[in-house]
Each structure stands twice: as structure tokens, then as C-alpha cells.
Amino acid sequence: MKKKIKEIEYSTDQFESALGDSNSEKYILRLYIAGMTPKSIRAISNLKTICEDHLKGRYDLEVIDLYQNPQLATGEQIIAAPTLIKKLPLPLRRIIGDLSGTERLLVGLDLKKT
Amino acid sequence: MKKANDQPKQNDLPKSLTGIQGLDEITGGGLPKGRPTLICGNAGCGKTLLAMEFLVRGATQYNEPGVFMAFEETEKELTANVASLGFDLDKLTAKKMLLLEHIHIERSEIEETGEYDLEGLLIRINLAIDSIGAKRLVLDTIESLFGGLPNTLILRAELRRLFRFLKEKGVTVIITGERGDEMLTRQGLEEYVSDCVIMLDHRVTEQTSTRRLRVVKYRGSAHGTNEYPFLIDETGFSVLPVTSVGLNHSVTTDRISSGIPRLDTMLSGKGYYRGSSVLVSGTAGTGKSSLAAHFAFAACKRGERVLYFALEESPQQIIRNMRSIGIDNEQWVKNGLMKFHSNRPTFIGLESYLTLMHKVINEFKPEVVIIDPISSFIVGTNDFEAKSMIMRMVDFLKMNTITGFFTSLTGANSELEHTQINISSLIDTWMILRDIEIGGERNRGLHILKSRGMAHSNQIREYILTDNGAELLDVYVGPDGVLTGSARISKEAQEYSEQLSRQQETERKKLALERKRKAMVAKISELQEEFEAESIETLNMIYLEEERNKAFLLQQRDMAMSRKADTD
Known part of the structure; x- marks a missing residue:
């Protein structure tokens, strides 16, 4: 786990220097979960770690339980749970799953080039 | 079980x-x-x-x-x-x-x-x-x-x-x-x-x-x-x-005319059954459409509505062509009793065409539907589809008691009593138009192959298209076989002259007999006269004799009296 985090830090440095301006962009993230299942809990903690590591101070994260607000599933075109929607910066992106694949999550959040 | x-x-x-x-x-x-x-x-x-x-x-x-x-x-x-x-x-x-x-x-x-x-x-x-x-x-x-x-x-x-x-x-x-x-x-x-x-x-x-x-x-x-x-x-x-x-459509015993009096006669005098399906098949140019036109005309004349699906000709063409045999269907088109629907079925596909027909029929609500010709549903090898389509069409018409009149073109080399789509079993009345080729000319013949539920004529009729419509004539059936057209006419003329001479012979014999009779009568009267004359003379003589006898007796008595005779 530690080794992985180190890798991430290393790569983060690399892409941050490459990204330049975009570092200052504000991230609006919505995480939709279906009840507090183990998957949901994993997703929340994974996301929080990433945000704290990479987007500290410039992200707005909201966790929404679809059971409480089922109509949001329709409105937001959600089919899978958990689903993370990156509303800003554009392009809009959906990341589904418990967000355990950090690499893919970073790619999905445009924090890392593929 | x-x-x-x-x-x-x-x-x-x-x-x-x-x-x-x-x-x-x-x-x-x-x-x-x-x-x-x-x-x-x-x-x-x-x-x-x-x-x-x-x-x-x-x-x-x-x-x-x-x-x-x-x-x-x-x-x-x-x-x-x-x-x-x-x-x-x-x-x-x-x-x-x-x-x-x-x-x-x-x-x-x-x-x-x-x-x-x-x-x-x-x-x-x-x-x-x-x-x-x-x-x-x-x-x-x-x-x-x-x-x-x-x-x-x-x-x-x-x-x-x-x-x-x-x-x-x-x-x-x-x-x-x-x-x-x-x-x-x-x-x-x-x-x-x-x-x-x-x-x-x-x-x-x-x-x-x-x-x-x-x-x-x-x-x-x-x-x-x-x-x-x-x-x-x-x-x-x-x-x-x-x-x-299902096969439970209601049937009627109502009969409708085919538009050709002679044909009605062949169909036990009254024509087709209402709501039945009629098929006319024949080779090219045998007058199938003309029969259809006659039927359509007759239906419109009765005030019925006719829907005419022309699959190979345009409505104008059909009207023009039928006018040449004295059938004016345009008047019915104008007053809305007849409706033409011209379309090649292959253009939109059989199934779509069937729907189209259903739709038009439901809208127009005709008493008679004519499809001319059904053989054009067949393109290539889709026989089965065409058959099932026509089967459904026939069933649909029967369910609605609509009389269906179909024509079918028989290929030049195929058997006459064989429709290309094998739908004969669906058909109630089937007429066959055929070419009869004799003496260097082709003539049209018509016969009824079958007509369910009626006694129909089993004879072949010659079918002639005149300026006043189609006519059916008896064909000449004699020792030389079936004759039509000019062969029939010349044969008929020959027969006529033969008959004429026979008639003259009889006439002559009759005259001779009359003459003989007259001669006999004359002779009889002559003899009678002779006899009468003779009999008068004879009677006269008898009278004179008798008178003389009487006179003689009187004379004798007078003489006896004078002689004082004692006799008497």
C-alpha cells in the first residue's frame, strides 16, 4: 500500500508539472451510492484519499445516497452504484466502481494523462 | 388422452x-x-x-x-x-x-x-x-x-x-x-x-x-x-x-351477374355467388381484363362499389382499352362507385402491399374487389409467400362478404389448368380462357373449370370481343372437332347451304305430291260427272219405261172392260 502511494506521489509530481495551469481548477465531484454497503464505504474512503492527496482545497465533494433520492438516479443518468461524476472541470466524466483502481481513477479525473 | x-x-x-x-x-x-x-x-x-x-x-x-x-x-x-x-x-x-x-x-x-x-x-x-x-x-x-x-x-x-x-x-x-x-x-x-x-x-x-x-x-x-x-x-x-x-365466414346465397348474359346462363343462369372468389386464368391476350371490366361495369350498374387493383396497367389505360369494347367505366370512376388502385406490388414488397390492400379495402368498403392480375405477385421464387398472401387476401375478402375477382396469367408453356401460385383450391369459380388455334387463326374460348355450389355448363364457348362488349357463342362441334372463328363460320355456311339444298329437295317433292293429288282430284270429279250424267239418263229411261208400263196396264184394263172380261 505504501509503495503504491509512493508511486502515486511520484507520478503526481510528474503530471502536476506537466499540467501547469489546470492545477488551480476547481473540482466539483458527486458520488452516488446505493446505501452504506461495503462497496459504498470503500468508494468514499478511496475518493477522500485521492482528493486530499491531489485536490486539496480545490474540490467540492458531495456523497448522495440514491435510496434517499431515487429521482436523482434518473436525473443524473446513473445506472451503476457507486458512480462518481466529475461535473467540473469539463468534460463530464463518470467513474463507476468502488474507486479501488487508483490509476484509472486519476485518469478518469483528468489528473493523469493516459 | x-x-x-x-x-x-x-x-x-x-x-x-x-x-x-x-x-x-x-x-x-x-x-x-x-x-x-x-x-x-x-x-x-x-x-x-x-x-x-x-x-x-x-x-x-x-x-x-x-x-x-x-x-x-x-x-x-x-x-x-x-x-x-x-x-x-x-x-x-x-x-x-x-x-x-x-x-x-x-x-x-x-x-x-x-x-x-x-x-x-x-x-x-x-x-x-x-x-x-x-x-x-x-x-x-x-x-x-x-x-x-x-x-x-x-x-x-x-x-x-x-x-x-x-x-x-x-x-x-x-x-x-x-x-x-x-x-x-x-x-x-x-x-x-x-x-x-x-x-x-x-x-x-x-x-x-x-x-x-x-x-x-x-x-x-x-x-x-x-x-x-x-x-x-x-x-x-x-x-x-x-x-x-379460420374458415367460418358467413356465406350468402345471393347471386350477382357476371355482366355477360351468356356467362350467367352458363353459371346456372344467375352468375357468381356474392362473396365468392372468382378466378379467370388464361394465356396472354385471351381477354381476362375484359371479363373483369364487364363484371366491374355490371356491379357499378347495380350501384355497388368496385375496387380495382391494377397491378400492371394504369387506370387510364384500362379505361381506354375497355372503351374499345364498349365498356365505359369512366362514368363510375367519376361518380365514385369505382376506384382504381395502380401499383406494382414488387415496389413495396408483398407484405406491405397486402397491408395497403387491406387498408384501401377498409376505407373504400367495396362490394367487389378485382385484382388484375394476381400472377404479378410472383417475382422469382417467392411462390409460397405469394400464395400465403393471396390466401389471406381471399380469406379477408370472404370474411367481409366481398366478391373477389382475380385474373391470372398462365405462362405460354405451362398447363392451362394450373395457376402459377397453386391457389386453385381457394377459388370458388374458376374460368379458363384459352386460345384455340385452327385454320391459321387464334380464337378465344371460355369454359368453366369449376364453380362450387351451382350447376354450371360444361361446354366450351367461343368468346368474342365486339364493339359492344364480350359475347359468348356456341362453338361448332361436329365430326371435324371443335371449330371456332372463321373455320366455324365457313363450316356453318357450308352446313347452311347443305341444309338449304335439302330443304329445296323436300319442297320439290312436296310440290310433286300436290300436283299428283290435284290430278287425282280432277280425275275423280270427271268420273263423278260422267257417272252423274249417265245416272240421270238411266233414271230418265227407267221413268219412261215405267210410264210406258203404266200406260200399257191402263190400256189392258180398258180393253178388258170393253170385252166384259170376267177376270178381276
């Missing part, structure tokens, strides 16, 4: 009527209620439409609200697409009888990291069903999930869960799926849906397309297993099972 027959009735599955013409008959009452049904087929074969009609009919006819989950089209697109079929989705949506929901899956927007489930989809479906109290649900097409979500392991497990959930929910579900290469569907959806599978097909043979439907499987229920052609038109979906029509 009896038990086995009774059992399925008792345990009959609860079914949900589709309201789609013909489909309920094939499935014996609709789709399995509260269970999923899979509809699979190639692109463009009408899956979405069938599913949509199931919902629309459910909402309008059976008061069952329905939800349509569209994975491929948006609500707007769907509404626009089915508006052409007469479904007003906006109205149904406003009445809360229908809910359209587009499920947007865009592969490029989705990133997978780790485990997930389709709870979001389930929540949406659940919400949609509960919000209008839906009894019916369509998922069109759930296979799009496979395109959007690469992890098929999760997907398959989740689909299983979804269908379990739907079954518990008790909604009747239609799932559509693209047809796969070896499987019924590309993603093997049939694995999850095992209650009822319907396959749609859109086949193109000889450049014309035919849509077909088949119930592949229907667990726990008897169903029609054939492939049934179906149509999609302005009124939606209609399956036309050949067998569904």
Missing part, C-alpha cells in the same frame, strides 16, 4: 394481452403475465415498435400503465418515431399511463475502477414503475449495457438480479435484443429470459422484403410455431397468421 387435453386449461398461465392484431391468437392470449419476454431480431425488424405497441395497447385498451426504458433512443426521438404509427405518446404520458425514460450510456464518459453493481438502474426502474403503478415494462435494448460497461462478469450477475427483481415486482416485461450469429441474441440474453422468446425477422428475397415473426419458445403454454408474416403500417403492428382467420 382426455386428461392430457384438459390439464393445460386448468393450469393455464396467466397472460397479458398484447392487443396486437394476430399476436394474441398465436400466443393463445398474449405474453406471460408478470414474466419477462424476449423479442429478438436483426436491426430494423420492428422490435422497438412491437414493444412500444405492447405498452400503448396496454395503456389504451387494458388500462395497464407501462414504462418504456430506452437505452438507445431519447424520449423525444421515440415519440417522434412512433407518431407516424398513430401513437400519441405525449398524451399517454400526460395521463400517467406511460412513462418514457431514456437511459444514457456513453462509453467514452465511463471509467471503471473496482467493483460496482447496477443498483442505480434498479432504483430507476423501480421508481419509474412505482411512479405510475406500471404493469408493463419494456427494456429496449438492455444489450446496450454490454457496450457501455466492459465488465461482463458483473453485468451478467447483475442482469440475473435485475430479472429476479422484476419477477418479484410482478410486471410483464419485454426485453429486446439484437440477433446474434449463433445465439438468439448477441449477448445471450435468452439465458436470463426463459419464459417466452419471440423472434422477428426481416428477410429480403428477390429484392423484396418480408417481415416475419416466430414464437421460438413459450414455457408452459401452447403456441403457434410457424413463421408468421407481419406488417408495420400506420395503425401499428399486425401479424397475419394464416390459420387465425
Whole structure:
């Protein structure tokens, strides 16, 4: 786990220097979960770690339980749970799953080039 | 045996009527209620439409609200697409009888990291069903999930869960799926849906397309297993099972004239039965259309409506040509009793053409329908389709007590008593027009091959087209065989002269006899006169003799007295 985090830090440095301006962009993230299942809990903690590591101070994260607000599933075109929607910066992106694949999550959040 | 027959009735599955013409008959009452049904087929074969009609009919006819989950089209697109079929989705949506929901899956927007489930989809479906109290649900097409979500392991497990959930929910579900290469569907959806599978097909043979439907499987229920052609038109979906029509159309004993007095005479004096099907077949140029025109004219004259499907000629051409034999059908077209419909059936495909005919017939409500010629339904090797189409056409006409008059072109080399589509068994009255070739000329002959339910003439008549319409004449049947045309005329002339000379001979003999009789009479009277003259003379002489005798006696008595004779 530690080794992985180190890798991430290393790569983060690399892409941050490459990204330049975009570092200052504000991230609006919505995480939709279906009840507090183990998957949901994993997703929340994974996301929080990433945000704290990479987007500290410039992200707005909201966790929404679809059971409480089922109509949001329709409105937001959600089919899978958990689903993370990156509303800003554009392009809009959906990341589904418990967000355990950090690499893919970073790619999905445009924090890392593929 | 009896038990086995009774059992399925008792345990009959609860079914949900589709309201789609013909489909309920094939499935014996609709789709399995509260269970999923899979509809699979190639692109463009009408899956979405069938599913949509199931919902629309459910909402309008059976008061069952329905939800349509569209994975491929948006609500707007769907509404626009089915508006052409007469479904007003906006109205149904406003009445809360229908809910359209587009499920947007865009592969490029989705990133997978780790485990997930389709709870979001389930929540949406659940919400949609509960919000209008839906009894019916369509998922069109759930296979799009496979395109959007690469992890098929999760997907398959989740689909299983979804269908379990739907079954518990008790909604009747239609799932559509693209047809796969070896499987019924590309993603093997049939694995999850095992209650009822319907396959749609859109086949193109000889450049014309035919849509077909088949119930592949229907667990726990008897169903029609054939492939049934179906149509999609302005009124939606209609399956036309050949067998569904049944053979119980009402019949009448009403008879209608064929338009040719002599032909009526051949048909036991009264013409065709109303509501029967009449076929005229013959080789090219034998006057099939003329017979049709006569019949049409006669029907219009009775004030009946005639619908004329001209499959090879334009209406103007037919009217012009028929005027040459003295039939003016234009007047009926003008006053609305006759309607022409000119179209090549191959242009839109047989099935579509059949629908078109059904539609036009339902609109115009004719008493007589003429199809000229039915042989043009055959293109290449689609005999079977053409036959089943005509069979359905005939049944349809009979059900509505419409008299059908069909012409059929017989190929030059084929047998006369053989229609190209083998529909003779469907036909009630079949007349054959034939060429009779004698003495270097061709003449037309007509005979009735069969006419169900009436005593008909079994003779061949010569069929002549004159300026005043078609006429039927007796052919010459004599020691030289059947003669027609000028051969008949010359033979008739020859016979006439022979007869004439025979007549003269008789006349002469009669005169001679008369003369003899007269001579005899004259002789008799001469003899009589002679006899009379002689008899007078003789009588005179007898009288004189007697007088003389008397005088002699008187003289003797006087003499005796004078002599004082004592005698006396």
C-alpha cells in the first residue's frame, strides 16, 4: 500500500508539472451510492484519499445516497452504484466502481494523462 | 388422452394481452403475465415498435400503465418515431399511463475502477414503475449495457438480479435484443429470459422484403410455431397468421351477374355467388381484363362499389382499352362507385402491399374487389409467400362478404389448368380462357373449370370481343372437332347451304305430291260427272219405261172392260 502511494506521489509530481495551469481548477465531484454497503464505504474512503492527496482545497465533494433520492438516479443518468461524476472541470466524466483502481481513477479525473 | 387435453386449461398461465392484431391468437392470449419476454431480431425488424405497441395497447385498451426504458433512443426521438404509427405518446404520458425514460450510456464518459453493481438502474426502474403503478415494462435494448460497461462478469450477475427483481415486482416485461450469429441474441440474453422468446425477422428475397415473426419458445403454454408474416403500417403492428382467420365466414346465397348474359346462363343462369372468389386464368391476350371490366361495369350498374387493383396497367389505360369494347367505366370512376388502385406490388414488397390492400379495402368498403392480375405477385421464387398472401387476401375478402375477382396469367408453356401460385383450391369459380388455334387463326374460348355450389355448363364457348362488349357463342362441334372463328363460320355456311339444298329437295317433292293429288282430284270429279250424267239418263229411261208400263196396264184394263172380261 505504501509503495503504491509512493508511486502515486511520484507520478503526481510528474503530471502536476506537466499540467501547469489546470492545477488551480476547481473540482466539483458527486458520488452516488446505493446505501452504506461495503462497496459504498470503500468508494468514499478511496475518493477522500485521492482528493486530499491531489485536490486539496480545490474540490467540492458531495456523497448522495440514491435510496434517499431515487429521482436523482434518473436525473443524473446513473445506472451503476457507486458512480462518481466529475461535473467540473469539463468534460463530464463518470467513474463507476468502488474507486479501488487508483490509476484509472486519476485518469478518469483528468489528473493523469493516459 | 382426455386428461392430457384438459390439464393445460386448468393450469393455464396467466397472460397479458398484447392487443396486437394476430399476436394474441398465436400466443393463445398474449405474453406471460408478470414474466419477462424476449423479442429478438436483426436491426430494423420492428422490435422497438412491437414493444412500444405492447405498452400503448396496454395503456389504451387494458388500462395497464407501462414504462418504456430506452437505452438507445431519447424520449423525444421515440415519440417522434412512433407518431407516424398513430401513437400519441405525449398524451399517454400526460395521463400517467406511460412513462418514457431514456437511459444514457456513453462509453467514452465511463471509467471503471473496482467493483460496482447496477443498483442505480434498479432504483430507476423501480421508481419509474412505482411512479405510475406500471404493469408493463419494456427494456429496449438492455444489450446496450454490454457496450457501455466492459465488465461482463458483473453485468451478467447483475442482469440475473435485475430479472429476479422484476419477477418479484410482478410486471410483464419485454426485453429486446439484437440477433446474434449463433445465439438468439448477441449477448445471450435468452439465458436470463426463459419464459417466452419471440423472434422477428426481416428477410429480403428477390429484392423484396418480408417481415416475419416466430414464437421460438413459450414455457408452459401452447403456441403457434410457424413463421408468421407481419406488417408495420400506420395503425401499428399486425401479424397475419394464416390459420387465425379460420374458415367460418358467413356465406350468402345471393347471386350477382357476371355482366355477360351468356356467362350467367352458363353459371346456372344467375352468375357468381356474392362473396365468392372468382378466378379467370388464361394465356396472354385471351381477354381476362375484359371479363373483369364487364363484371366491374355490371356491379357499378347495380350501384355497388368496385375496387380495382391494377397491378400492371394504369387506370387510364384500362379505361381506354375497355372503351374499345364498349365498356365505359369512366362514368363510375367519376361518380365514385369505382376506384382504381395502380401499383406494382414488387415496389413495396408483398407484405406491405397486402397491408395497403387491406387498408384501401377498409376505407373504400367495396362490394367487389378485382385484382388484375394476381400472377404479378410472383417475382422469382417467392411462390409460397405469394400464395400465403393471396390466401389471406381471399380469406379477408370472404370474411367481409366481398366478391373477389382475380385474373391470372398462365405462362405460354405451362398447363392451362394450373395457376402459377397453386391457389386453385381457394377459388370458388374458376374460368379458363384459352386460345384455340385452327385454320391459321387464334380464337378465344371460355369454359368453366369449376364453380362450387351451382350447376354450371360444361361446354366450351367461343368468346368474342365486339364493339359492344364480350359475347359468348356456341362453338361448332361436329365430326371435324371443335371449330371456332372463321373455320366455324365457313363450316356453318357450308352446313347452311347443305341444309338449304335439302330443304329445296323436300319442297320439290312436296310440290310433286300436290300436283299428283290435284290430278287425282280432277280425275275423280270427271268420273263423278260422267257417272252423274249417265245416272240421270238411266233414271230418265227407267221413268219412261215405267210410264210406258203404266200406260200399257191402263190400256189392258180398258180393253178388258170393253170385252166384259170376267177376270178381276
